[in-house]
Amino acid sequence: MQKRRLLASAALAVTALGCGAASLTRTAGAAESPKQAPADNRRIAVVYFTKTGNTKSLAEAVRHMTGAALFRIETVEPYPESYGPATEIVKDELERGVIRPIRPLVFNPADYDVVVLATPTWWHHAAMPLQTWIRSVDLSSKKILTANTHGGGGLMHTREDFEALLAGRRLGTHLTVYGAVNPQDANVRSWLEENGCL
């Protein structure tokens, strides 16, 4: 039932946003000025959360194209494997404002010029474990690209979440991906190019 409700709301959002299956959108605002450092001077990190592997595939595509270092956020207590119970638990945590602790990440911001943040869409939002990590780190002076993968809902509120968490930071454009991508995905490549990472 939960899953059906979720898919229904996702389908509504698809209609509203005009996002079809396998589509990819970029948000309108927040693009940086075209003056970019040469791509080969940029040290890139991808920090991502994934539960079922779609966002991991996006992180891996970025690594494949740019040589980026990957950092995976994990919760101390994992969410259930199966979709139904996971969605119910996440919904309950969202409603009650529960912060599920994440494992410490060995990440030194000074080592990177560009940080790519990638999240699944969870109940229309950026997944909380990634949000928790963002709150814990100082990304000032970094260029930050953001991305969400989704199950049919498209962008939803994910970019807004990033913008709220990263107010005043240097944001590049946002990439929205339905499901998983392959390592040569053309839309991922274009997104990296438009942000000076390739």
Ligand SMILES: Cc1cc2nc3c(=O)[nH]c(=O)nc-3n(C[C@H](O)[C@H](O)[C@H](O)COP(=O)(O)O)c2cc1C
């Ligand atoms: C708890 C939960 C909530 C979800 N909520 C949404 C949603 O609101 N809209 C949507 O399009 N997809 C939703 N999905 C589907 C995921 O966003 C989508 O499958 C995503 O690509 C999964 O990424 P991952 O494989 O990296 O975990 C949800 C999935 C889960 C587990």
